[in-house]
Amino acid sequence: MLFLRYEHDAGRGPVTRTEETAEVPGVLPEALTDFIGYLLRRVHAQFSSTGTGGDADSRDFLVLDALTGRDWESQLDLAERLGINRTIMVSVIDRLEERGEVRRTRNPDNRRQYVLSLTDEGRRALDVRRRAVAERDALLTSVLTPDETARLDTLLARLLPESARSLVQGTEYLVAQAHYRLRRLGDEKLAGTGLRVRHYGPLSALVTFGPCAQQRLAELLAITGPAVSQLVDELVKQQLVRRGRDPHDRRRYALEVTDTGREKLDTVARAVADLAADVTEMLGTGGTEELRTLLLKLLSPTHSGSAFSDISAPSVLSGG
Numbered sequence: 133m134l135f136l137r138y139e140h141d142a143g144r145g146p147v148t149r150t151e152e153t154a155e156v157p158g159v160l161p162e163a164l165t166d167f168i169g170y171l172l173r174r175v176h177a178q179f180s181s182t183g184t185g186g187d188a189d190s191r192d193f194l195v196l197d198a199l200t201g202r203d204w205e206s207q208l209d210l211a212e213r214l215g216i217n218r219t220i221m222v223s224v225i226d227r228l229e230e231r232g233e234v235r236r237t238r239n240p241d242n243r244r245q246y247v248l249s250l251t252d253e254g255r256r257a258l259d260v261r262r263r264a265v266a267e268r269d270a271l272l273t274s275v276l277t278p279d280e281t282a283r284l285d286t287l288l289a290r291l292l293p294e295s296a297r298s299l300v301q302g303t304e305y306l307v308a309q310a311h312y313r314l315r316r317l318g319d320e321k322l323a324g325t326g327l328r329v330r331h332y333g334p335l336s337a338l339v340t341f342g343p344c345a346q347q348r349l350a351e352l353l354a355i356t357g358p359a360v361s362q363l364v365d366e367l368v369k370q371q372l373v374r375r376g377r378d379p380h381d382r383r384r385y386a387l388e389v390t391d392t393g394r395e396k397l398d399t400v401a402r403a404v405a406d407l408a409a410d411v412t413e414m415l416g417t418g419g420t421e422e423l424r425t426l427l428l429k430l431l432s433p434t435h436s437g438s439a440f441s442d443i444s445a446p447s448v449l450s451g452g
Contacts, residue, residue: 161333161352161353161354163336164333165424165428166424167404167408168314168408168411168415168420168423168424168427169311169314169315169318169329169404169407169411171424171427171428171431172307172310172311172314172427173311173315174427174431175307175311175427175430175431176307176308176311178430178431179272179304179307179308182271182272189261190305191214191216191220191224192224192227192228192233192261193258193261193265194214194216194299194305195210195214195216195221195224195225195228195234195248196228196233196234196250196254196257196258196261197258197261197262197299197301198210198213198214198299199234199248199249199250199254200250200255200258203247203248203249203250204247204248205239205241205245205247206239206242206245206246207221207222207225207236207245207246207248208221208245210248213295213296213299214296214299215296215309215312225246225248228254231253231257232251232253232254233250233251233253233254233257233258234248234249234250234251234254235248235249235250235251236248236249237249262301265301265302265304265305266302268302268304269281269302269303269304272303272304272430273303273430275429275430275432276426276429276430280426280429281303283422283426284303284306284423284426284427285303285306287415287419287422287423287426288303288306288307288309288310288423289306290414290415290416290419291310291313291314291411291414291415292306292309292310292313293313296309314407314411315329315330317407317410318403318404318407321403321406321407322399322400322403325396325399326370327370327396327399327400327403329400329403329404329407330363331363331366331367331372331396331400332397332400332401332404333353334349334353334360334363334364334367334373335367335372335373335389335393335396335397335400336397336401337349337352337353338373338387338388338389338393339389339394339397342388343376343386343387343388344386344387345384345385345386345387346360346361346364346385346387349364349387364387367393370392370396371390371392371393372389372390372392372393372396373387373388373389373390373393374387374388374390375387376388
C-alpha cells in the first residue's frame with residue numbers, strides 16, 4: 133500500500149485503525165459527493181483496501197525517492213516535507229541505513245543535523261520499488277485513460293503544499309497526501325471547538341432524518357459499525373448527540389441531535405464550506421468539477437448509492 137499517513141493530525145493524535153477502515157465498499161452517499169475531501173477519502177479507502185504493503189514500505193519508498201539526485205541536508209526538514217513524524221523518521225533512516233540504502237553523516241555546517249545520501253544499493257532498491265509503484269498505479273487507475281490519469285495527478289498535486297510537489301510520485305501517494313492535507317486543513321478551521329470535519333456527516337444525517345438507531349446511521353453514512361460507534365461516542369461525550377429510546381421500538385436506543393448539536397452543526401458546516409472555497413482556489417477555474425468527475429470515475433465500479441442519497445447537501449456547502 134504505497135501511501136503515507138501523516139502521523140499526527142493537527143495535534144489531535146494519530147488516526148486510528150477504525151477511522152482508516154471506516155468506509156463500506158460499494159456504497160457512496162450522493163449527498164456528500166459534492167465535496168472533494170469526501171471523495172478523496174473514499175478513493176483513498178478504495179486504494180488502501182487493495183494494498184499488499186504497509187506504511188513502513190511506503191515511508192521507505194518516499195524517503196529513497198526524495199533522495200534521488202541530491203543529498204538532503206536536514207533529516208528534520210525532509211521529515212516535515214514528507215509529513216513523517218520526526219521520531220518515526222529516525223526509525224525509517226535507521227532501517228534504510230542498516231540495509232545499506234541510505235548513508236547518514238553529520239552536517240558539517242550544523243553538527244546537530246544529519247545529511248542523508250542515497251547509496252548505490254539504495255538506487256537499485258528504488259528502481260525495483262518504482263516499477264512496483266507504476267504497476268500498482270496502473271491497476272488502481274485502470275478505469276481512466278492515460279490522459280485522464282495524468283490530469284488527475286496534476287490536479288491532486290495542486291492540493292499539496294508547493295514545497296512538497298517535487299517529492300510526490302504516483303497517483304496513490306498523491307491521493308493519500310491530498311486526502312490527509314484537506315482533512316488537516318478542515319480540522320484546523322475547527323481548532324478549539326472539539327469538533328472535526330468528519331462530524332458533519334453524522335450530525336447532518338441525524339438532523340435530516342431525525343432520531344434513528346446507530347445501525348441505521350451507519351447505513352446512511354456507508355461506514356462500518358465500529359466507525360459509527362467511535363463517531364457517536366465522540367458526539368455523545370460532547371453532548372451534541374444523545375441516546376434516547378427508539379419511538380418505534382422501546383427496546384432499542386435512538387440517536388438524536390441535541391440543541392447544542394444543532395448549533396455546532398452550523399459551525400462544522402461553515403468549516404466545510406470554507407474548506408470547499410480553499411479547494412476551489414487551489415484547483416483553479418473548473419478544476420473542482422474536473423477533479424470531482426475523475427474521482428467519481430475511480431469510484432464508479434463500486435458505486436451503488438445509499439439511503440443518504442435522497443437529500444441534497446445544504447446550499448452553504450455547495451461548490452466543493
